Amino acid sequence: MSLSVQIFELPPIGTQCYVVSHPDSLELAVFDAPLNAWPTVEAIAAKSGLKIGGLYFTHGHWDHTLDGQKFNDAGVPAFAHAEDRLFFETPEVMATYSIPGMAMPPVKIESWLEHGQRIKIIGREVEVRHVPGHSPGSVLFWFVDDKVAISGDALFYRSIGRTDFPGCSFEQLSNSIKNHIYTLPDDTVVYPGHGPETSVGDEANGNPFVLR
Numbered sequence: 573m574s575l576s577v578q579i580f581e582l583p584p585i586g587t588q589c590y591v592v593s594h595p596d597s598l599e600l601a602v603f604d605a606p607l608n609a610w611p612t613v614e615a616i617a618a619k620s621g622l623k624i625g626g627l628y629f630t631h632g633h634w635d636h637t638l639d640g641q642k643f644n645d646a647g648v649p650a651f652a653h654a655e656d657r658l659f660f661e662t663p664e665v666m667a668t669y670s671i672p673g674m675a676m677p678p679v680k681i682e683s684w685l686e687h688g689q690r691i692k693i694i695g696r697e698v699e700v701r702h703v704p705g706h707s708p709g710s711v712l713f714w715f716v717d718d719k720v721a722i723s724g725d726a727l728f729y730r731s732i733g734r735t736d737f738p739g740c741s742f743e744q745l746s747n748s749i750k751n752h753i754y755t756l757p758d759d760t761v762v763y764p765g766h767g768p769e770t771s772v773g774d775e776a777n778g779n780p781f782v783l784r
């Protein structure tokens with residue numbers, strides 16, 4: 573039996589929310605919370621009877637966190653890397669590169685994740701890999717036994733995350749991708765924050781920005 577990854581591309585700029593479940597678990601896990609993520613996930617939970625076990629952030633950029641507070645209000649624990657703490661606690665620091673006038677509620681993080689940490693998510697072994705460059709606290713979640721990685725905005729299909737925002741660095745992102753993403757097994761399916769899924773091997777050998 574295998575991991576189920578449901579993909580939702582949500583407003584306002586087509587950011588993906590992933591809902592992950594496994595036949596052996598009575599919980600589901602949510603990765604990132606763009607606008608409307610809460611009603612989307614709540615409906616899935618109601619229909620499936622699964623409990624929303626946790627909300628895991630790939631990073632703290634506003635388009636990934638807009639519905640985060642609604643998960644807080646429902647008592648769902650949220651997890652992220654501390655180097656993006658500023659974005660979660662004071663989202664207004666992103667005002668110059670968000671949508672003018674848009675409400676950006678802060679998100680409470682229950683527990684901060686660290687590079688190399690192994691955690692259980694819906695009963696599966698997941699390794700957290702710190703992949704800074706697009707944001708200081710970007711992380712990738714690797715489902716070790718499932719050939720699945722959730723990469724946030726570090727790596728996309730034939731592209732990489734923007735590095736023109738404050739706190740970004742192309743050199744750092746390039747090193748993160750080479751050292752902590754291209755070192756995963758080639759047949760690992762990569763689910764990014766925007767756009768279609770890809771694989772480690774496809775990008776390591778064909779990405780126009782960063783090759784292995």
Ligand SMILES: [Zn+2]
Pocket residue numbers: 631633706707725
């Ligand atoms: Zn981002």
